[in-house]
Amino acid sequence: MPDADTQRKLIEILRILSEATEEMGARKIAEEMNRRGYNLGERAVRYHLRMLDERGFTKKHGYLGRVLTATGEDELKQALVTDRIGFISTRIKEIELMTTYDPATNTGEVAVNICYIPKDRFEDALGAIKRVVNAGYAISPRIKIVDEGEEILENDVPLGSVAFASVCSITLDGVLLKNGIPVNLKYGGILWIQNGEVQRFTDVIDYSGTSINPMSVFTSRKMTSVNKAIETGTGGVLANVREIPVAAREKAQELIYQMKAAEFLGVVSGCEPVRPLLGVPIELGKCGIVEYSGINPFAAFVELGIKTRIMPLATVINIRELKKME
């Protein structure tokens, strides 16, 4: 009997196969697993597929593909009955716990978002990401660029593609948590900038009740105008609101200050006792921290018509692996 985590992955693979409209090999399954928030590489998928084959739930089909057997379909139906939606907030807590970043020493693992783009748009993308960093709409000036054939997320970046990893704002939540401050990432939204000044949120989605990442919703609906905000001073950028207890305010502000010293410059509003905060309701006894989203550089790609595959909250990476953009 595999452990609960392996069990969940096995079921998710069965589900992917059952929903597939085309032949699914290990690579496609790995990509789909990543899209669904499982950090599982091609090799690991092959290992799981062997387990499923042994149990008679899947069988080989053609050279690369796998299909569900009748037994596999029954197993899946059984599993589905007790299964729940994968709320994104569960994923957030997982990544928060995986971070080890310490602002005092500027060392450890930070949460990152990853974005794949076609290699022939690399220069455009690099220009965009630099502008977003310089305008202050990213979390940190540190970026990791992973070329085709190099490994990220236990997979090689496909030929013809390049991947960018940007610091994810959840890094802050990890730091707060490790310092004993309970933190709740509450809303993701569009923060309206007018003449270079932060105005208010114009749209938000609560992280606790969604299975789709709000950042993905806003980006794919083309609701951002990051490039316009940079060029004209007026536009909508991605930002998040987290809540901490009012009692933890001073300690949190100290940590935010430490992070600023380490060039984590994304915090827009750190624990001011304002309610509502930039148009967003804050719970009684809590104060809100507004931080830009690490997805802003990738939203800028989308606005420029660059074909992207964005994976928010993709994994954690040691801060040393990220290089500062100049």
Next chain:
Amino acid sequence: MPDADTQRKLIEILRILSEATEEMGARKIAEEMNRRGYNLGERAVRYHLRMLDERGFTKKHGYLGRVLTATGEDELKQALVTDRIGFISTRIKEIELMTTYDPATNTGEVAVNICYIPKDRFEDALGAIKRVVNAGYAISPRIKIVDEGEEILENDVPLGSVAFASVCSITLDGVLLKNGIPVNLKYGGILWIQNGEVQRFTDVIDYSGTSINPMSVFTSRKMTSVNKAIETGTGGVLANVREIPVAAREKAQELIYQMKAAEFLGVVSGCEPVRPLLGVPIELGKCGIVEYSGINPFAAFVELGIKTRIMPLATVINIRELKKME
């Protein structure tokens, strides 16, 4: 001093003007107001613009347009500080209260969603809507078709367009409420159909914490496969989950039965004491009602590549004005 409701509309018009990237006349403002959940026609917008002009907040610009004055900009900034996000759940409660539908007599006003399409795609759209109705993925077989030049939402349908009004699932919530059953529309999501059988939700968004309608999110992200569900028996359709107290179960089932008799056939799961329900968590002491979304016909349009402007929860219409599709 105008009343709070008028005040809100005036501020929203100022906001639209301040965010505008092109000249905005009454017609465009009315459309944008509707998109933002205000049921305000072109004539009403002109009336509000006169109020804003008198106060010196706006002035005429060119033949049709209005622009903000410096005074208007200041007023808007002031207003924004105390303003809150327009959560979609507030809109839901408004529409719920506006419905007067009585299933016992099959009379009264039902909630409707509206979708504008180009007139040259009318036959395709009509075919699609009939298929969705016949497959049972709509709320009701009753539809209102509004031709170009005819009035809906206090506006004429633009030349070259046709509008469809479909019954919105919120009609059920209105009926429950009028019968003393507190109801909470909890999740909007993608319900997966496999070989013609309802499987489970694959994605959901909580209505209480979003400013964007979940149905719009799923539709615009092209996450639905309504036509495929109809053609092959397997696909993802839009559905909603509402919660009522367990104590109200029998009364609710009676009302659902009455509504079925009146051809409101959208209920998938009516208060079965199952938790989780189709993969979705249900609060303790509550039971869940799963109903298909009235947006499914319009999602089918989007899947067919028909250009749509969809307004969920648009207004209420007397059931007599809706005609049964054959």
